[in-house]
Amino acid sequence: MSSPMTARDMKDYSAQYSALPFEPVQAKYRRALVLREVARANPRTLLEIGCGDLPLFIDLGEDVDVTVIEPADEFFTHACKLAEGRGRVNIVQSFVEDYVCQQADYDMIVLSCVLHEVSDPAGVLASVRHLCNPDTLLHVNVPNARSLHRLLAVSMGLISDTGVQSEMQLTMQQRGMIYDMDSLQDELKAGGFTIAEHGSIFIKPFTHMQMQRLMDDGFMTPDMLDGFDKLVKLLPELGSEIWVNARRG
Template sequence: MVRYRRQLVLNRLAEYAPKVIVEVGCGSEMQAAAYAAQGGSWESWTVVEPSQEFSDIARRNELPNFNVVQGFFEDVVDEMPTDPDFILCSGLLHEVPDADRLLSSVRERMGRNTVLHVNVPNARSMHRLLARSMGLILDLKSISARNKSLQQPRVYDLEDLTDQMEGHGLTIFKQGGILVKPFTHKQMEPLPEMLGREVMDGLFRLGEEMPEIASEIYVEARLR
């Protein structure tokens, strides 16, 4: 899932070729490093990361014009570039305690041409639909044991995500899906080796074709 989420973001970056980029949260593997490895470049890339561990990892990268600000975006918003070309919020909105506060802070820094990319797990993914059909869950938006273990307080579908973004004065102009995942993460683990990369790549493309049942969804928005 991480591999294909990162690939989707790389595809989106390659399409826009933004010069000024803000990334909200970075984790342990730098999206900027992967983008640079495929020939991408920028004038300024700023990562905002609250974790000391991940901030330290990011600072060890020897990437040009790459800045790390430690803290929650909402608390350091004044240190962010104004009117960046691209704001990346990948795999995060469903995890933060107050998603509206984060979106409000992000909107503060957006200019008329800024593209905001957000991706989150999909409440209506194929594996959740299957779980409901099997009687394992009653509601597609139920918080699973995995959600709880990862401190994920909410699950979005495209309608929920669209409503929340529009509630902050944003207009969605593109949306899509990332990877159709028929089974749980644990059940999927052996499949790449068993079925081959071609099958997994096919499931990735199927997510693009059928975002409504993809494992994760994404939207891109500008100021209204």
């Protein structure tokens, strides 16, 4: 693999990801968003770029042709096991920059929680664009630089501005920028995409570690967590993660 992302230690990345506090909860709300968008788009063919430990196809009907691109050994092997017996699922171990497809015929491409992690997001988007036809819907989601917990950290003097990388992001070898909605849309537009829709999910008032502690102490209940997710309807700019649906321009 010749991708610039290969400088990352993918084995360490997958191990660190599995150990993150609160991430399973955050991932639950992120996944619910992605599955809602997939259901709305109703694709016949879908490409998921970076599946982590829970690929989308396990929650999709078997009438959808799914391709998964996953570079990390652990996640790739796990996805292959989950795909056993499913004839319309293809798992490829690769970075998207190295992925070769004979014909771009995907109705939908999902780039979930990936773009902020890479050192060359423009290069990733260029590779994704080559896989799009004019009707392909691209779904992208990333952490929000203007999340409530980041704004609180600035107000407390813990970080100088919302674009400063956290200890967790450094541990996860995340080398890309921290996007807000404007910069995410600008990135996509510069990459040759037009914006169709955008939004956010889950108001997170504190860091992952603090949220996990509140859950462990029994203070943060499932109803409260659901309430924080619904709160984005009133405060969409403060969601912990932002998303954009786009098409090739």
